Amino acid sequence: MNRPARPPGGGAALPSGGGANALGLIAGGGELPRAVAEAARAAGRSVFIIPLVGSLSGDWVKDFPHEFLSPGEPGRIIKALKAAGAGDVLLAGRVDRPKFSEMKLDAKGMMLLPKAVAAAKKGDDALLRFIVGICEEEGLRAVSVAEAAPSLVADEGAVGAVTPDHGHMADIEQAFRIVHALGTLDVGQAAVVCEGLALAVEAAEGTDAMLARVGSLRETLRGKAGEHRGVLVKALKPTQDAKTDMPVVGVETVKNAAAAHLAGIALEAGAALILDKGAVAAEADRLGLFVIGVKP
């Protein structure tokens, strides 16, 4: 019953070894899902992907066995994952709060709809936890990005050659306090602090939009070209499950932090992800920023 005769997959064939506890990756938007899939494959694991209709960015999934489904089709998602031999499941990437009224629903999705709507109202995290919870009820094991792709996790210490000074460390501590205070209320994962003053706090707009607005603040508040000041901090929310939505930094984040005249970026070591550490280190060095993992 769990293994239909019709093979899943949107076109690409299952690779050999796909049946031996493959990683099932439910993929939303952004760069994270691709980085996870490639890191897991590079570590020798089979990966089967469920790109979420309406959320996925890019066409990179064509290099992996996959089946496009909607967040309203949990029955089909579980069926496809089991048929692909995926005992472990991971939801990675940005999932827009769905318009339930327009979403494609399977039978299980219709049954679970009232709970999903209630979860979505509690915040994005609650919705993600809900989707992963359904998979766990069906006997799949929810794994974290740290487990599926450990090479992406931020370690303690600087990634590039630049390191923060004492003033930057004080700003980093204040920003961690802000992010943690907000995190208990399921708001954002990031803040920018410059010489003790909170310049920006992230909510629904995302880190890139937050950095863009820091760059447009009055020059008396922020740094400027040739005088980079202030830090971006990204941390795991205390309420947050590391299995669903760890904070992420990539080359674009470094570029955007530099454009906002910041001195650097600090991440919670062990609880944040760096997409392509080598490229991030090179870009940080080129732009004169620090990127550092910190135990707050």
Next chain:
Amino acid sequence: MNRPARPPGGGAALPSGGGANALGLIAGGGELPRAVAEAARAAGRSVFIIPLVGSLSGDWVKDFPHEFLSPGEPGRIIKALKAAGAGDVLLAGRVDRPKFSEMKLDAKGMMLLPKAVAAAKKGDDALLRFIVGICEEEGLRAVSVAEAAPSLVADEGAVGAVTPDHGHMADIEQAFRIVHALGTLDVGQAAVVCEGLALAVEAAEGTDAMLARVGSLRETLRGKAGEHRGVLVKALKPTQDAKTDMPVVGVETVKNAAAAHLAGIALEAGAALILDKGAVAAEADRLGLFVIGVKP
């Protein structure tokens, strides 16, 4: 020594009664200082204004006795206030974090500079409290806007004809929780929550910029034309002294909240200001928004 023969004032003559405990208003930017000055004068009180060089908006001070000075001239500020017979002092309006290196300094300002720089690094509030503190040390009495212009304070209940429903009240409560959590860290005074989800949190950018970004979020997150959703909440920071910087709402705030597709605005009753209640009520009614004072 405190009363020089040369009368202060940038041009306008002292009104009669100016010596009988006039209100000394140190005026920064925005609409608040003018509203305070006019409300106090309407209540029969003499008002002497110190417009802060570099911060004041508009030329409305020409209707009042006044003397332009810089935040780096506390000695002159106190001298001018005492000469004008102002026993009560109030700092109202937005004061940009000063560039200390470019600021005009008097003797007292030079002596106090290290403390002022340290205060400025702790946040805008700390700097305002510092300036008011200097006046208090010199025997002036610091008064709140509520005391100087009680007609501006938000009362409990709706200002216009529209009132929030149960869903809006839940969003108002969540937004108060967010603002209070941030306020203990001296960050912002405002947040926008829509159906349980925090859409935006204010830091250094100010309320109008925050509302502009809510309007540009994905439509799945926010309200839209014809379907206003979500609330703006402004509240006093727990760390904040009501004498220096109460949250303020005016007609422009109502217009910006409507443009961001919000359903309404909630203020902390007794701890927030409404500039021109009649005009705010009329605009809120015209646009179909509620504006309400709430005891959180």
